Amino acid sequence: MKRKLTVFLALFFIGIGIVQAQTQVRGTVVDENGDPAIGATIQVKGTTQGTVTDSNGNFNLSAPTGGTLVVSYVGYVTQEVPVSTNIRVVLVTDSELLDEVMVVAYGTARKNTFTGSANVIKSDVIEKRQVSSIGNALSGVAPGIQVFNNTAQPGVDPVIRIRGIGSLNASSAPLWVIDDVPYTGLLNSINPEDIETMTILKDAASAALYGSRAANGVIIVTTKKGRRNQAPEINVKYTIGTSGRAIPEYKKLGAAQWAEMQWEALRNRRPGGSTVTANNQWATDNYVAQVGGMAYNPFFLNGAANPKPIGTDGKLVPGTTLMWDTDWFDALSQSPIRQETQFSLSGGTSGTRYHASLSYLDEDAITIESNFKRYSGRLSVESDINKWFNTSLSVGFTKTESNYPNQSGAAFNNPYLFARVIAPVYPVYAHDTQGNVIMGKDGKPEFDFGRTRPNGKDQNPLATTMLNTLLYERSTIDPSW
Structure with a gap:
């Protein structure tokens, strides 16, 4: 009797496994652009049963009704979907792994398989920096990159060195490649908001990709483009701000202090340092003008009556009034304002992607009559004719206006330098x-x-x-x- 009961229970549980419902699942796995995910893994949750997608992203699997499928693919977020007859899974990029993919020459590579020295700067880093030239966006974001400016004029491209100076006589500037095309124009003509990523190739591996032009490193720029099956997205951005000197202007002599120091200089340059000869010098030196045969000191309102405004103690004579006390640095400087307006439109269907942008930048310098303006626009359109043939169009325009004072080294030609040495009187x-x-x-x-x-x-x-x-x-x- 006990043996019969054991056989009965065994047959009972076997029967349950036989009659458990199964569903034949046919599905497709694609990425965010609608391209098939080849080799994606589909596994029945809680079991070792599974399969992978073919070259078209399709798979066929028998799974328990009411069960769950786990879809995984390298570089994308793992998803769980319920079992059904037809399934379409759209993979979502794992943001934590985005920096593992970089643009190299005319293709892409995963960072863990790339043997050279490279850094990737993404758009979220670039957008946080209020810069007029994309070159300045590289400052402090990657090791081995030196970015410095020779002038405070807004809009001026910085000097960039990758791992130091590579040549004594030839240029030490890196090679810029924008959307697979070498670029030799001004960097300030490119709107930083249009940049998706910048990849910096810093060692000999870059020369293997681009030849001798890459001797000083390569900076590969990828601009923003639309994505497949993306609903139209409009972005409008306006920023305004001001800036100032990082180091405050040093203290300078006022007119009264300057006059007293001039008197001291006159006394010291005379034999014996006589205060009498110093006072007499005020009447004969160029600091006293001759008007209508009468000597007067042009720096003081009562100069005509008193051509010797400094007493024997080296101080201003009581009652002497200063005619001018000019702060030349204040006269030449301003509180600079920077304002920028950005507009972009992007989207796409299964066969066409597009991205368009317009921008206007107006940036002042700390010196008056010194500013930079940029008007720019860009249009990018990509279209798939069929599975093996696609076309793309990328056009842009830029107009820049730059005003700046003379910046030569001579004191008389450089107003900023001259303002530091000219007397306040x-x-x-x-x-x-x-x-x-x-x-x-x-x-x-x-x-x-x-x-x-x-x-x-x-x-x-x-x-x-x-x-x-x-x-x-x-x-x-x-x-x-």
Whole structure:
């Protein structure tokens, strides 16, 4: 009796396994662009039963009704889907693994299989940097990259060195490749918002891909494009901000301090350092002008009555009033404003992808009459004619405007440098002996070009910066000028 019961139970459980319902599953696995995922793994959850997709991304599998399938693929998020007759799985890229794929020459490679030295900078890093040139977006984001600017003029392309200087006589600049095309133009003509990724190839492996032009490294730029089966997406972005000097301007002498220091210099350069000869020097030096046969000191309102404004103690005589106390750096600087407007439209169908963008940038420098403007637009369209033939079109336009003062090293030609050495007692605008501003024929104040120093040929850094090329007309007050 016991043996019969054992046989019965065994047959009972076998029967349950036989009659358990099975479903024949036919499915397709594709990536975000709609391309078939070849070799994706499909496994029945909780079992070792499974299969892989073929060259078209299709699979065929028998699975228990009501069960769950686990779909996995390298570089994509693993998904679980319920068992059904027909299944279409769209893989989602694993964001944590995006930096494992890089653009190399005319294709892509996985970082763990690439034997060279390379870094990938993605769009989310670039977009956080308020830069006018894509070259400045590389500063501090990758080891072995030196990015520095020779000027504070906005919009100027930086100097970039990959692992130092590679040549004594030839160029040490890296090779730029934008969407598989070598680029030799200005980097400030490219809108950083249009960049998807930048891959920096830093060693000899880059020379194997691009030849001798890659001797100083290669920077591969991939621009943004539309994706398959992407609903139209519109992005509008507006940013505004201001900036200032990283290091505050150092303290400079005021007009009173300058006058006292000049008196001290006059005393020290005379035999015996006599205060008497120093005072007498005020009446004969170029600092005193001759007007109508009368000596007057142009730096002080009461100069005509007292051509010796400094006492024997080296201090201003009580009651002496300063005519001008000019902060030339303040006159030449401003609070720079940077504003940028971005517009983009992207999307795609199963056969066509598109991306379009427009942008406007207006950036001021800390020096007046110094700014950079850029108007840019870009259109990218890709279309699949069939499985083995596709076409693409990428066009763009850029217009830039740049204003900047003379930046040569000579003090008289560089307003920024001249503003640091010119005495604070010189006025910005021309005045008569009573301190009244002289107006020009256009109704605006005339710039002072050193008229108060008859024997000199001083320039006015503010006038030079504002591109004022008109010489100061002869003054009726001082015909000898």
